[in-house]
Amino acid sequence: MEQQKQDAAEDVVIVGAGLAGVGVALGLHRKGVRSVVLESSPALRTSGFAFMTWTNAFRALDALGVGDKMRSHHLQVQGGPHEARCVQRNVLLQALEEELPAGTIRYNSRIVSIDDDKEKDGGGDAKILHLADGSTLRAKVLIGCDGINSVVARWLGLAKPLDSGRRATRGHAKYSDGHGFQPKFMQLSGNGFRAGLVPCGDTDVYWFLTWSPSCPDGKEDVDQSPAEMKQFVLAKLRSIMAPDEVLDAVERSEMNDVLVAPLRAQVIAASYMVGRVQQSEHAVVRFARDRLLSGVLAKGLLMMPDYDCGTL
Numbered sequence: 322m323e324q325q326k327q328d329a330a331e332d333v334v335i336v337g338a339g340l341a342g343v344g345v346a347l348g349l350h351r352k353g354v355r356s357v358v359l360e361s362s363p364a365l366r367t368s369g370f371a372f373m374t375w376t377n378a379f380r381a382l383d384a385l386g387v388g389d390k391m392r393s394h395h396l397q398v399q400g401g402p403h404e405a406r407c408v409q410r411n412v413l414l415q416a417l418e419e420e421l422p423a424g425t426i427r428y429n430s431r432i433v434s435i436d437d438d439k440e441k442d443g444g445g446d447a448k449i450l451h452l453a454d455g456s457t458l459r460a461k462v463l464i465g466c467d468g469i470n471s472v473v474a475r476w477l478g479l480a481k482p483l484d485s486g487r488r489a490t491r492g493h494a495k496y497s498d499g500h501g502f503q504p505k506f507m508q509l510s511g512n513g514f515r516a517g518l519v520p521c522g523d524t525d526v527y528w529f530l531t532w533s534p535s536c537p538d539g540k541e542d543v544d545q546s547p548a549e550m551k552q553f554v555l556a557k558l559r560s561i562m563a564p565d566e567v568l569d570a571v572e573r574s575e576m577n578d579v580l581v582a583p584l585r586a587q588v589i590a591a592s593y594m595v596g597r598v599q600q601s602e603h604a605v606v607r608f609a610r611d612r613l614l615s616g617v618l619a620k621g622l623l624m625m626p627d628y629d630c631g632t633l
């Protein structure tokens with residue numbers, strides 16, 4: 322019986338059907354390489370809202386064959402030579418998935434652990450993947466795309482992601498008759514927080530707020546109800562006299578569209594420093610940021626993702 326289970330084998334196994342996993346599977350498919358994506362959830366996780374994408378992201382989307390589809394759904398954000406668009410997560414994830422051969426993604430397939438294949442003769446460098454339902458799968462090539470709590474990264478011995486100490490909440494406002502916002506990235510910052518608002522298409526606006534909780538254990542502001550969280554965001558924005566249309570976008574966001582997440586990542590020094598400056602409450606830093614550096618910081622943020630990654 323055990324032998325039968327272990328006979329299940331695939332050449333290329335990708336763990337996680339998020340944007341990374343589905344994107345890698347599609348890239349391989351375009352090159353004629355078959356892969357299987359194991360996803361723990363029962364369906365594609367299309368929740369979430371949106372994120373900014375720049376020129377390199379569209380190079381990658383063009384290479385995957387979904388660039389024009391994304392352009393048709395999302396406005397080009399003005400402000401420089403960059404191709405910048407605020408892409409809705411569900412629209413992109415679904416577009417990538419639709420291009421995959423049927424059956425590529427196997428849902429309800431959570432990997433719990435990974436072993437080296439002990440059968441050196443038949444296995445070589447293959448890995449044995451143990452799934453939550455007790456089955457196993459042998460993989461010649463294993464690609465980890467399983468997000469921030471990655472089982473594959475843990476098995477590889479990679480460092481745990483650090484908690485940046487910051488929190489983020491995001492929202493998505495719908496305007497059935499059109500929002501009337503300019504296609505621009507509006508950035509607002511205040512004492513210990515940073516917010517942004519950007520239109521995705523003609524009827525959708527994405528906004529976010531990131532902040533450093535003043536409570537050292539980081540629990541403050543996180544365990545609130547969506548209604549309280551909305552009031553928390555509005556209070557921050559009112560404290561800097563944000564424009565009425567920004568307040569309206571937050572007000573009209575549906576309650577269950579608001580979520581809070583601790584921001585965790587492998588730390589990149591430059592991003593960390595920019596973030597510290599953007600959110601500092603120190604009087605001198607605040608003066609420099611708001612009066613002298615705001616243009617430089619905004620330009621810097623645009624430059625960072627816009628390096629030329631070359632032809633894909």
Ligand SMILES: Cc1cc2nc3c(=O)[nH]c(=O)nc-3n(C[C@H](O)[C@H](O)[C@H](O)COP(=O)(O)OP(=O)(O)OC[C@H]3O[C@@H](n4cnc5c(N)ncnc54)[C@H](O)[C@@H]3O)c2cc1C
Pocket residue numbers: 336337338339340341342359360361362366367368369370371372373410430431432433466467468469470471472491
């Ligand atoms: C539901 C969701 C909503 C999001 N919304 C936003 C947003 O609005 N704005 C924004 O800027 N960013 C958002 N993000 C974050 C952003 O999508 C990610 O930072 C980025 O896309 C990284 O993608 P990823 O594919 O590497 O990881 P993820 O998007 O985290 O995908 C990882 C996938 O792996 C699966 N998985 C995890 N562990 C296992 C396992 N052991 N076995 C099998 N499968 C496993 C997960 O279910 C998930 O589908 C969201 C992420 C998620 C998961």
